[in-house]
Amino acid sequence: MPMLEGVRAMGYVEPTPIQLRAIPLILEGRDVIGSAQTGTGKTAAFALPILSQLGQHSPQPRVLVLEPTRELAAQVETAIHDFARFTNLRTVVVFGGVGYGKQMDALRDGVDVLVATPGRLLDHVQRGTCKLDRIEFLVMDEADRMLDMGFLPDVRRILDRCPRDRHTSLFSATIPPEIETLIQWAMRDPQTIEIGARRTPKDTVTHVIYPVSDSQKADLVLELLKRVNYESVIVFCRTKHGADRVAHLLKRSNHAVAVLHSNRTQREREQALQGFREGRFEVLVATDIAARGLDIADVSHVVNYDVPQHPEDYIHRIGRTGRMAAAGDAYTLMVAEDIRHVNAIERFISQKIPRVKLENFEYRYTALFEEGKPGHPAGSGGRVRGARVRGGYFCGPARRRR
Numbered sequence: 493m494p495m496l497e498g499v500r501a502m503g504y505v506e507p508t509p510i511q512l513r514a515i516p517l518i519l520e521g522r523d524v525i526g527s528a529q530t531g532t533g534k535t536a537a538f539a540l541p542i543l544s545q546l547g548q549h550s551p552q553p554r555v556l557v558l559e560p561t562r563e564l565a566a567q568v569e570t571a572i573h574d575f576a577r578f579t580n581l582r583t584v585v586v587f588g589g590v591g592y593g594k595q596m597d598a599l600r601d602g603v604d605v606l607v608a609t610p611g612r613l614l615d616h617v618q619r620g621t622c623k624l625d626r627i628e629f630l631v632m633d634e635a636d637r638m639l640d641m642g643f644l645p646d647v648r649r650i651l652d653r654c655p656r657d658r659h660t661s662l663f664s665a666t667i668p669p670e671i672e673t674l675i676q677w678a679m680r681d682p683q684t685i686e687i688g689a690r691r692t693p694k695d696t697v698t699h700v701i702y703p704v705s706d707s708q709k710a711d712l713v714l715e716l717l718k719r720v721n722y723e724s725v726i727v728f729c730r731t732k733h734g735a736d737r738v739a740h741l742l743k744r745s746n747h748a749v750a751v752l753h754s755n756r757t758q759r760e761r762e763q764a765l766q767g768f769r770e771g772r773f774e775v776l777v778a779t780d781i782a783a784r785g786l787d788i789a790d791v792s793h794v795v796n797y798d799v800p801q802h803p804e805d806y807i808h809r810i811g812r813t814g815r816m817a818a819a820g821d822a823y824t825l826m827v828a829e830d831i832r833h834v835n836a837i838e839r840f841i842s843q844k845i846p847r848v849k850l851e852n853f854e855y856r857y858t859a860l861f862e863e864g865k866p867g868h869p870a871g872s873g874g875r876v877r878g879a880r881v882r883g884g885y886f887c888g889p890a891r892r893r894r
Contacts, residue, residue: 508533513685515541518661523682525675526663532687534633535571538661542629543572543605549580551602552626556654558647560637562587562609568633569607581605586622588612596621610638610646617653627654632678635664635671640836644670651678665804668839693807693841696814699822700848701834703860706827710741713797715853716823717747717775723792724768727777728809730798738797739777752778780805788812796824799833803840828860 507515510528517524518541528534542555557572559565569585576583584603586595588611595612599622606613606622616622630651632638638647660679664671675682693699704712717725727742729735732753739751750764750773767773769788776788780800791813800806806824813820824845826834838844849855 508537510534510685510687511537511540513687514538514661517683517685518542518659519545521659523659523679524661525667525679525682525684526661526687527665527667527685528663528687534663535568536575538631538633538663539572539575542631542659543576543579543581545629546581546604549582549602550604550626552623553584553603553606554626555605555629555631556613556624556627556650557605557607557631557633558613558638558650559587559607559609560634560641560643562589564634565607565609569605572605572607576605583607586612586616588615592616592619592621610643610650613650614646617650624650624653625655627658630654630658630660632660632662632664632674635662635674636666636668636836636839639668639670640832644674647674648677666840693810693822697810697820697822699810699824700846701824701826702850703826703847703858705856705858706829708856709797709825709827710738712825712850712853713738713795714741714745715850716795717742717745719850720793720821722774723790724771724788725775725793725795726788726791726809726812727775727795727797728800729777729779730801732779734798735777735779742775742777747775748773749775749777752776754779780809792820794820794822796822799824799826799830800837801833803837806837807841826860828858831860 510526510532514524514526514537518538524538526534526537538557546554557565557568559568565585565587569583573583581604582602583605584595584598585607586599587609592615595616596619599606599616608616613622617624632647638644660682662671662675662679662682667675702712702716713727727738729738732755735751735753739749742749750768752761752764756764764773764776765788768776794810794813796806796809800809810820810822813822824834826847834845847860
């Protein structure tokens with residue numbers, strides 16, 4: 493069977509849990525909701541059963557896969573293309589940020605599986621270069637991220653142009669109320685598959701957010717480390733360049749610092765980890781390579797210098813502290829452009845994260861300080877155990893810390 497040849501060529505041997513449960517349901521023609529994290533094999537879970545039912549090449553798209561970002565769209569299209577490599581089925585990806593010409597040519601040549609971001613797909617539909625009236629299988633992937641990015645109105649417009657008699661699958665790490673409403677409107681008696689328990693921060697971790705202007709992030713992290721009674725700290729940065737920059741800043745302030753990211757040689761990474769474990773380095777500055785799977789005991793504090801872009805990464809990052817029933821603290825520095833990612837994290841963990849300010853720190857004004865006041869988006873409510881910082885207090889509606 494050509495599809496199995498493609499699967500073997502990609503090195504698949506055993507199906508993942510999401511694949512074991514989703515593939516039979518899709519083959520039966522059922523609508524499917526898959527609640528699973530990234531890295532669980534979702535793409536194969538929907539692509540393999542759909543591709544196996546398409547038969548021969550057809551000029552108009554019969555499968556539509558919606559993705560929130562161009563990076564994800566390109567990644568998913570590549571995977572589907574590889575699955576179908578021993579068939580005559582054609583896959584095409586369309587997304588914004590590039591010209592229309594090559595995409596229009598690809599669509600004109602005929603496509604079986606179309607992977608797209610919502611905005612660019614609507615552009616093609618409105619230009620008449622793509623028709624959706626033959627869609628048999630619709631997949632909404634990373635639906636919660638599409639919600640975070642404000643794409644749900646576009647998604648609804650796209651679904652309105654697809655046949656109602658279709659198979660629909662939706663995959664999402666979380667199912668917030670807005671996605672539940674979309675499910676009720678767009679799907680028919682869907683079967684829900686949940687893989688892995690909903691992740692929430694450990695009870696032993698106190699986690700708070702420090703709103704700050706972008707120009708003061710460096711000063712704030714230095715002041716935090718002055719006031720914190722820490723044993724060891726992991727500082728997470730979004731990029732390798734950012735990690736190097738923060739490490740240099742901390743070294744200039746006489747902190748013993750190790751750096752961990754993918755541009756470091758294997759030997760350098762091993763030396764950094766070993767030195768951090770043995771206490772020769774008090775601070776480890778890392779990208780998310782260090783957030784998953786590392787076994788480092790006695791990390792008393794985690795600092796998110798940059799807010800993670802994916803909610804799952806927040807859980808993995810702050811999970812480095814508060815281990816083995818020991819108390820741990822996690823601090824996240826939030827600038828204005830981080831609000832969307834923080835909102836996504838709070839939906840994912842089903843709780844608001846308290847906003848705090850550092851007492852006697854000379855803040856420059858940022859609109860983030862208005863959060864939670866009348867006429868501004870709500871900040872965090874509720875209470876939190878006192879994190880181990882001298883001179884910190886809550887801002888917004890949360891209670892002042894003693």
